[in-house]
Amino acid sequence: QLVESGGGVVQSGRSLRLSCAGSGFSLSAFGAHWVRQPPGKGLEWVALLSYDGINKYYGDSVKGRFTISRDNSENTLYLQMDSLRAEDTAIYYCAKDLGSGRHDHYGMDVWGQGTTVTVSS
Amino acid sequence: QSVLTQPPSASGTPGQRVTISCSGGSSNIGFNTVNWYQQLPGTAPKLLIYTDNRRPAGVPDRFSGSKSGTSASLAISGLQSEDESDYYCAAWDDSLNGWVFGGGTKLTVL
Numbered sequence: 229q230l231v232e233s234g235g236g237v238v239q240s241g242r243s244l245r246l247s248c249a250g251s252g253f254s255l256s257a258f259g260a261h262w263v264r265q266p267p268g269k270g271l272e273w274v275a276l277l278s279y280d281g282i283n284k285y286y287g288d289s290v291k292g293r294f295t296i297s298r299d300n301s302e303n304t305l306y307l308q309m310d311s312l313r314a315e316d317t318a319i320y321y322c323a324k325d326l327g328s329g330r331h332d333h334y335g336m337d338v339w340g341q342g343t344t345v346t347v348s349s
Numbered sequence: 350q351s352v353l354t355q356p357p358s359a360s361g362t363p364g365q366r367v368t369i370s371c372s373g374g375s376s377n378i379g380f381n382t383v384n385w386y387q388q389l390p391g392t393a394p395k396l397l398i399y400t401d402n403r404r405p406a407g408v409p410d411r412f413s414g415s416k417s418g419t420s421a422s423l424a425i426s427g428l429q430s431e432d433e434s435d436y437y438c439a440a441w442d443d444s445l446n447g448w449v450f451g452g453g454t455k456l457t458v459l
Contacts, residue, residue: 323394334399336396340393
């Protein structure tokens with residue numbers, strides 16, 4: 229399973245770092261995503277990191293502000309969120325990819341339960 | 350405005366067969382495979398269909414996926430009350446160099 233942490237209430241313009249810990253399997257063998265869901269709205273893909281940390285992909289709305297990273301020795305995925313805006317308010321889910329996340333794109337299979345980020349103005 | 354277009358709502362009666370469509374373009378559905386996710390109220394999304402038409406272990410065969418050109422469909426046969434949920438399609442987009450989701454379809458079992 230995947231367990232996210234690090235969410236909370238933060239002022240606009242500040243930073244927050246989310247973590248996603250994998251257990252029961254080796255997250256290090258797979259690509260990993262962050263996906264968010266604003267209150268009452270649909271799913272929005274945020275970022276993808278390949279299993280080896282080499283290939284990084286970002287959604288247009290977070291490019292240049294968010295950074296995805298991982299520590300395979302700790303079986304953990306991270307999302308550093310800087311220059312936060314009110315529109316970043318959402319539940320943030322981490323999800324494992326079906327593949328390596330490098331140049332093959334199979335998508336998300338295992339999802340965490342989510343952590344809530346609220347950006348106040 | 351989502352890159353992939355889904356109807357906002359669908360409905361059916363128990364035992365009926367319903368389909369949910371997902372329309373895209375050549376940069377996403379036209380060249381890449383489609384996944385479908387089910388999200389029950391207050392829970393995380395769950396993978397229902399991957400690579401257009403494959404079911405993960407544990408997903409009932411009442412759920413099936415298909416694709417033709419730049420459109421994909423999710424079919425649910427023998428509709429049950431517990432199928433009442435939000436459903437999302439997703440695909441890799443070569444132009445955006447990222448994943449895109451449909452806006453979601455809320456399925457109501459009457």
